[in-house]
Amino acid sequence: MGIKSFMGKRAKQTKGSNENITVADYMSKNLTTFTPDQSVMEVMNTLIKNRISGGPVVNDKNELVGIISEGDCMKQISESRYYNHPMEDIKVEQHMAKNVETIDGNMNVFDAANKFLESKHRRFPILENGKLVGLISQKDVLKAALELKGQTWK
Template sequence: MAVKSFQGKRAEPEKPAEPAMLVEDYMSTSLITFRKEEKVVDVIEKLIENNISGGPVVNENDELLGIISEGDCLKQISDSRYYNMPMEDLTVEKHMTCNVETIDGKMNVLDAAKKFIELKRRRFPILQDGKLVGQISQRDVLRAALQLKGDTWWG
């Protein structure tokens, strides 16, 4: 005769909860921003002075208009030299990237990492109520990952 167990089904062991690591906790909020009427030459100076590779272009209400990057500036230097055109008159408005992908500040940083890989971007602006409130870079995500070291999937 078989013995029946009355213990019932055992619960799965609980995995430790992953810490809430939100983009808004790692994004930069002190941003170097640019205006559409700024000269590309001035942008180049700011990029070098501040050791950054690009930044958001905003209007007077801090609404995002685009992004200007080192790559955008390099293209203008190259075109200017090739066509023997002066750079003094080049403005951000004509040379910025306008179709800018943004992410939500409430997104998990590790999900943001995946988005960086998929979209091959160096930075994502974060908007709140239509206004620029921050920016997250690949370096910010790496900083967040270091905090996980030893806690979960890392070593």
């Protein structure tokens, strides 16, 4: 006797069902990015102006080389004050996270939610052919959940 599903036979999924809701459907494509040679002060101004907590660092070919966050900037403030170094001279490449975890744009958005929980990251970049094409944040996953709540959750 084979394995039986208690769910019964399922209809073929249609576009818009939560099985097909991907990271690419909810990722931000209009990104604020930084370059390795920018000053950390410039990054801090951009984070505050755009009300974001961090962003990807890309080279001139739009390839991801790191991520810089508010926390990275906070560390720099502390070190600059302690060592009495001018912040204008400190570059992004000295303080960005270089080992960046990315996720696939085709991943189900709820699987992405689990990745956020497991990793404690606030954002994941999405690459296509080595180029940065988007970024998904925890907030984007929450938006997806709220939109789907009306369709599927009682």
